[in-house]
Amino acid sequence: MYNDYFFIADITGSQEAPPVYTDADGVAMFSVSSDQKKIRFRLEVNNLKDFLQATIHLGRRNISGPVVILLSTLNDQAIHSNKILIEGFLTAKDLIGPLKGKALSEFVDQMSAGKAYVNVHSMKHPDGEIRGKIKQQ
Numbered sequence: 001m002y003n004d005y006f007f008i009a010d011i012t013g014s015q016e017a018p019p020v021y022t023d024a025d026g027v028a029m030f031s032v033s034s035d036q037k038k039i040r041f042r043l044e045v046n047n048l049k050d051f052l053q054a055t056i057h058l059g060r061r062n063i064s065g066p067v068v069i070l071l072s073t074l075n076d077q078a079i080h081s082n083k084i085l086i087e088g089f090l091t092a093k094d095l096i097g098p099l100k101g102k103a104l105s106e107f108v109d110q111m112s113a114g115k116a117y118v119n120v121h122s123m124k125h126p127d128g129e130i131r132g133k134i135k136q137q
Helices: 104-112
Strands: 005-012 025-032 039-046 051-058 067-073 078-080 083-090 116-122 130-133
Touching: 005 104, 005 116, 025 116, 025 130, 039 051, 039 067, 039 104, 039 116, 067 083, 067 104, 104 116
Parallel strands: none
Antiparallel strands: 005 025, 005 130, 025 039, 039 083, 051 067, 051 116, 078 083, 116 130
């Protein structure tokens, strides 16, 4: 992981809008390169049934905002018993929605300002079962 910019999101159902009662939880970690052109990420999810996708949205607490990054879909996830592990790298080409075509540094600015969150979707809760605000460490 890079050490220049490090972000983390604790992901729970209580942070969904509206809150979701679930046994699922998770954590997402993001490490930004010093030139802000690449982000290494790791998403770990526990006890989630019928995973659909993991996304990053812009928005504040209790507000659902637009998707700006698709972290994973059903086709590229790694499931080990009741744990999902997704990891990889993000670049500007991964930005969608209102950030499409912009520099990755604009997404980093949104994370730094507390305006981004991770949302993990399931078949039971397609709008999101667990969610967590991305915070700088």
